[in-house]
Amino acid sequence: MSAGDIDYAFNGYAPDLGGMTQTEVMGRGRIHQLIDDETVALMESRVRKTGVLERLQQWTDEDASGIGVGGRPSLISEKALLTALLLLAKEGTSMFLTSVRDLFMFRLSAASRELLGLETPRTAFVGHVAEKSRWYANTSRAFNRINALMDPFPQERRHSKTYTQIQEILRMHDEVLADKRKARLDEFTKLFLVMTYNEQPRDIRRASKKVDISFDQTYVGTPTTKGYSRKNLASRVKTETETKEKKTLKPGPVDAFAGWHVTTGERVDAPKGQIDNTTPDKKAGSANYRWGWEINIAVRVDSEAPGQHRFPGLAVAATMSLPNVRVAEEAVSLMRATKALGLEAGVGDADKQYWANSTTERLHDDALNEGFTPSTDYRVDRLGHQGGDHGALFIEGSTYCPGTPKPLQNATKELLGHIIDTATYRERIKSRSAFQLHVKEKPDAKGRTVLRCPALGPSPTVTCPLRELLKTATDRPRPAVDSADLSDFTDAICIKHSVSFDIANFKRTAQAFEYGTPEWDKFHTHARNSIESLNHQIKSGGTEDIESASRRRVRGFGAAQIIVTILLTNFNLRKIAAFISDKIKADAKKHVHGEPTLIRRRDREWHNPYTDTYPLGVERPDKLKRPDADDETGGPPQRV
Structure with a gap:
């Protein structure tokens, strides 16, 4: 007898279901597919791996006002609720509490219910409306127990407010x-x-x-x-x-x-x-x-x-x-x-x-x-020369010689102003690096670092008229500081062998890569593309x-x-x-085309006495078996 033929008369009333089955009516048009035990166990284990269940209990104890009078244990635990949310997310299902309720009632086997500590619901057609309401209420209470511990802005949200x-x-x-x-x-x-x-x-x-x-x-x-x-x-x-x-x-x-x-x-x-006083501009429209x-x-x-x-x-x-x-x-x-x-x-x-x-x-x-x-990237108003200290110039995250040529100082400004092209800009940035001050000592505990003129030290990168007396006959050709670019007032960086700078002056503009270089551009482009790609994927209307x-x-x-x-x-x-799937496919493709797989250096270049293996291309030398060796294993004699 099919489910549709079962006698569902109750309270003297037998509803006409037409061509619909009881299962469809109970599911409000949905057919609930059973979730396999392996998937449920996997998600349950991941919830436990997070350590969040212990945190929730800790926060519950912190918020407890005192000794309570007790009560019935919760029908649905925090572990069960979080596992159900992970299962719905894996399916790409809407994250509704009604969906969680239906998962608990119709989509778990007896073994999965036992794992999550859930009782068996009454799934008979007679009385199913009240049973679903009961499970929804318990599901909602389980979610709100978690939410109440963490919601920074509690308020009533059922009704519109004045x-x-x-x-x-x-x-x-x-x-x-x-x-x-x-x-x-x-x-x-x-x-x-x-x-x-x-x-x-x-x-x-x-x-x-x-x-x-x-x-x-x-x-x-x-x-x-x-x-x-x-x-x-x-x-x-x-x-x-x-x-x-x-x-x-x-x-x-x-x-x-x-x-x-x-x-x-x-x-x-x-x-x-x-x-925050942000408000939509009605004149321009509120679409923004x-x-x-x-x-x-x-x-x-x-x-x-x-x-x-x-x-x-x-x-x-x-x-x-x-x-x-x-x-x-x-x-x-x-x-x-x-x-x-x-x-x-x-x-x-x-x-x-x-x-x-x-x-x-x-x-x-x-x-x-x-x-x-x-x-x-820098704001437009912070490009080029932005002050300095001890005579040195602060330019786009680095500290430069005061005799740095103006075209090099203003390279980024002129690129954005369409005065020079990208190739010229790259060349100027490369040339500008020679005028950077050299680090003589790393920052100390007081937040100061010692820098020196780029024309000094064991590896000078420029020549300067003020340092001509230090020039030797073996110097190789280097960019030169033009006398016209020198300041009328000679400050400490041009007089002393080294100067102490406060690193606090560099905090706003310091960067991991020298600004404008190919290294900076490659990483910054990669990084921005990565976050924009992630944002697009999680917002594109797909799974998340x-x-x-x-x-x-x-x-x-x-x-x-x-x-x-x-x-x-x-x-x-x-x-x-x-990612792992793509990696497996790439490795398999290399294997098919005969491309060598990655081998550790110690196995590529040396003999490993522990494993008795030899580098690729090196034939194994004939080794005499020890007289007392075991015939089958080549090892020491086996005891009988």
Whole structure:
């Protein structure tokens, strides 16, 4: 007898299902496919590997107000919920709580239920509506238990608010609690992303001893799209107060803690304590503004071999923030989270929104303390000669001789002004490097470094009229400082053998690669392409689609970051699998075409007495078997 023929009469009422089956009705048109036990066990093990379950318990204990009266154990554990979210992300399914509920009720075997600690639901057609409501309520409670520990901006989100209510929510906001929970939320994301990094084979993880990153922000939409601006909030509240008939008030925003993302145009970066007053310009149209949040993502890049694809471009750190607020501080958070991978800090690449626009106190100081060296482009107003010290010139991240020719000082300006072409620019940058001051002593504990004139030392790179007496007959031809380029006032760098410089003067402009050189251009292009590619892949409407809120309806800042974390985790796992697959195909292709595979140097060049192997192309010499050797193994005699 088929499922459609089963007697489903209840309460004296037998619904007419027409050509539909009970299974289709219970699934609201969906056919629930069973997930194999191996996949469930894999995702459950990855949740445990993160260490996040221990963190959640720790935070729960911290927030406990005291001794409770107890109660029934939760029907759905945190482990079960996070495993279910990973399973949905792997399928590319929308991250709805109803989808999680259906997975628990219909898509798990008895073995998987036992693994996740779930009871067996009543799946009979009679009473299925109440049973689904019960499981949804428990699923929602499980998610909200996790979210309540980490949501920096708790508020009621079921109903639209008046602007007066929005103002009151902002007034009652607890900044201390928000900082505490924001740190937890970022820790949650870090643990999942570190887990994905560790899922790579060791040779891929350790392709480089250091971790270089490229970071940026990307927009994440809210389930509710109506916003407001703090710039005109007070006037809106006043208008509402003057309105007697509250029923005539139009519904306002739902979420008080979001902001306007600027799609095109200039962005701001409000530090802590300042208010973001960004508001759509109605005259120009509001298409350039979108209400939501920002995901800050760092992708692993390669400064040693840019573009050679030695490892997959994974999201190694991520945080979420309000638009236009604390952009620099979020970048520092990314760098700190990246160090959890266990690698040395390397180069941190970003666009002009970060290094070029931030103050050293908010970004550069902390980044350098974490061990990351900047890589970026400069603002137009900071190109060419930008002051100096002891007579030396500060030009685009380096310190130069005061006699550096003007065309070399202004090379970048003239390139952007279309006065010279790229080939000429490259040649000038190459020539300019000869005029850089030489490092005599590395920075000391007091933050000072000793530099000297490029015409001095064991390997001078220029000749100078002021240093002519030191010139020897064996000098090779070098660029010369023109007397006309010398300053009328001779400062310390032109008089002394070496001068001590405060490295604090270089923090804003210092870079990992000399600006404008092919090395700088190659890495910066690779780094920017890597982060832009990652942003496109996770937002393109495919498997993750983190930008659109249509596939994650749970409201609020904390809920959004939890779900985006799961999606980024799935993205990383997909990238690792694809990278390994491509590597296997490439190796197989080499084998088919007879190309030699990589062999260790010790095996290529020397005899290994331990394995008794010889280098390629070297014939094994005939060796006499020891008289007392075993005939079969060639080793010592075996005891009988």
